[in-house]
Amino acid sequence: MTATIEKQKVLEKQGDNKSSKQPKDIVYKTSELNLWYGEIQALKNIDLDIYEKEVTAIIGPSGCGKSTYIKTLNRMIELVPGVKTSGEIAYRGRNIFDKSYGVEELRTKVGMVFQKPNPFPKSIYENVAYGPKIHGIRAKKILDEIVEKSLRGAAIWDEVKDRLNQNAYGLSGGQQQRLCIARCLAIEPDVILMDEPTSALDPISTLKVEELVQELKEEFSIIIVTHNMQQAARISDKTAFFLNGEVVEFAETDKIFSTPSDKRTEDYITGRFG
Amino acid sequence: MAGRERFEYDLQELQKRLLEIGNFAEEALHKAIEALETQNIELALEIMDDDSKADLLYEEINDMAILLIAKQQPVAIDLRRIIVAIKIATDIERIADFAVNVAKSTIRIGSEPLIKPIEHIKKMHQISTEMLRMSLEAFNDEDITKAKKVADMDDQVDDLYGETIKELLQINLQKPEFLPQITQLSFVCRYLERAADHVTNISEHIFYLVKGRQYDLNN
Numbered sequence: 001m002t003a004t005i006e007k008q009k010v011l012e013k014q015g016d017n018k019s020s021k022q023p024k025d026i027v028y029k030t031s032e033l034n035l036w037y038g039e040i041q042a043l044k045n046i047d048l049d050i051y052e053k054e055v056t057a058i059i060g061p062s063g064c065g066k067s068t069y070i071k072t073l074n075r076m077i078e079l080v081p082g083v084k085t086s087g088e089i090a091y092r093g094r095n096i097f098d099k100s101y102g103v104e105e106l107r108t109k110v111g112m113v114f115q116k117p118n119p120f121p122k123s124i125y126e127n128v129a130y131g132p133k134i135h136g137i138r139a140k141k142i143l144d145e146i147v148e149k150s151l152r153g154a155a156i157w158d159e160v161k162d163r164l165n166q167n168a169y170g171l172s173g174g175q176q177q178r179l180c181i182a183r184c185l186a187i188e189p190d191v192i193l194m195d196e197p198t199s200a201l202d203p204i205s206t207l208k209v210e211e212l213v214q215e216l217k218e219e220f221s222i223i224i225v226t227h228n229m230q231q232a233a234r235i236s237d238k239t240a241f242f243l244n245g246e247v248v249e250f251a252e253t254d255k256i257f258s259t260p261s262d263k264r265t266e267d268y269i270t271g272r273f274g
Numbered sequence: 275m276a277g278r279e280r281f282e283y284d285l286q287e288l289q290k291r292l293l294e295i296g297n298f299a300e301e302a303l304h305k306a307i308e309a310l311e312t313q314n315i316e317l318a319l320e321i322m323d324d325d326s327k328a329d330l331l332y333e334e335i336n337d338m339a340i341l342l343i344a345k346q347q348p349v350a351i352d353l354r355r356i357i358v359a360i361k362i363a364t365d366i367e368r369i370a371d372f373a374v375n376v377a378k379s380t381i382r383i384g385s386e387p388l389i390k391p392i393e394h395i396k397k398m399h400q401i402s403t404e405m406l407r408m409s410l411e412a413f414n415d416e417d418i419t420k421a422k423k424v425a426d427m428d429d430q431v432d433d434l435y436g437e438t439i440k441e442l443l444q445i446n447l448q449k450p451e452f453l454p455q456i457t458q459l460s461f462v463c464r465y466l467e468r469a470a471d472h473v474t475n476i477s478e479h480i481f482y483l484v485k486g487r488q489y490d491l492n493n
Contacts, residue, residue, distance in 0.1 A: 229349070230347055233349065258350055259487075270348065270350055270351065270352045271278045271281070272278065
């Protein structure tokens with residue numbers, strides 16, 4: 001009898017936990033975003049809510065604006081001459097286009113991984129320690145800890161722990177990319193932007209990065225641009241389909257790849273154009 | 275427009291095989307009822323022999339579907355087209371088995387004169403094969419209106435089944451010596467009623483194909 005009551009209590013508790021599950025916060029809220037390269041409009045009226053601790057995939061044919069969009073999220077797009085924007089992108093509630101918003105402040109919170117691995121021509125250790133050093137961390141012990149934690153987080157520690165002082169260029173492409181992810185983790189970001197992070201990698205390295213993304217979303221919010229639709233289907237929670245600078249459809253990945261609402265999405269994911 | 279010509283071609287081939295197995299099942303049922311009516315044992319045996327053709331077609335459809343999934347990695351409606359083709363092939367293969375069952379009943383009845391004309395059975399057969407034909411058209415055209423019509427026709431088969439069984443039970447009371455034949459005729463009715471149910475399943479698969487979710491058309 002007691003056992004039954006205990007069991008009941010446990011069940012109730014579990015039920016409570018379930019019901020008390022908090023809805024996820026929005027990391028990035030994009031509202032009516034327009035972007036022009038000179039006269040050419042690359043993004044048109046984008047409205048997109050990106051939630052924390054999820055993987056959001058952005059897919060679409062070449063020239064659809066997906067890379068432009070992701071580069072707008074950390075204001076890297078400002079490096080392109082002649083870029084104009086209108087509308088708003090709120091990161092954690094604050095408009096990143098505000099004059100008072102320092103770009104360094106934003107990029108401390110938002111890391112980025114690129115298509116081609118781009119380690120610095122330094123040792124593996126220095127690559128990871130670089131960011132924290134810039135942020136004023138000097139103590140060797142703390143740096144050691146950060147380097148190990150970041151390399152572990154990027155699932156590359158076991159492969160490099162015995163050669164931390166060797167040049168990063170000696171690593172394979174897949175290892176270099178995971179090193180870049182580790183470098184990104186070292187500054188303890190909130191969001192990781194990934195611009196086709198596996199398109200230059202072999203299938204095994206791709207798989208490792210994909211598995212890593214799944215692990216990283218426990219702690220970080222990930223936005224990934226990918227040309228590989230199967231990859232988007234495998235690893236993302238939500239998918240946005242971009243076409244000609246517009247968001248045609250944004251929904252749960254399961255929905256996009258099983259029963260998309262828009263005919264253009266269906267045509268794209270089934271390979272009928274693009 | 276890049277398109278996926280190879281994939282489209284393979285999908286059409288898969289669709290063709292489905293029509294083939296569908297036509298085969300329809301023909302087999304037709305022959306089975308003819309053999310029953312004319313008490314043609316030779317024809318009944320032929321139906322049993324021919325069934326391996328349905329099995330081969332069924333295997334071929336499965337193999338084609340698996341290869342298409344493995345090599346083309348279809349998603350959304352393309353994936354449903356293939357999954358639905360496998361499901362429809364399974365239902366049709368089952369219908370072909372019912373034709374064999376009817377043939378076996380014909381053999382069991384043998385040369386004993388039929389206790390009554392099999393008009394109701396012929397009517398059930400006529401409706402269920404019409405349903406089968408329409409369902410394959412509906413699949414081909416992805417036409418859910420037609421698929422729904424097919425599912426509705428199942429009620430007629432169910433009604434005929436109820437009436438015929440009742441009638442056979444009454445005959446049994448009057449002529450208990452014909453019990454073995456009455457049992458076989460009841461089985462035949464049941465096979466046809468089940469065949470129509472499988473066609474209703476096909477209609478449900480077509481709804482799933484087009485709408486992307488499950489519908490119960492059996493009620």
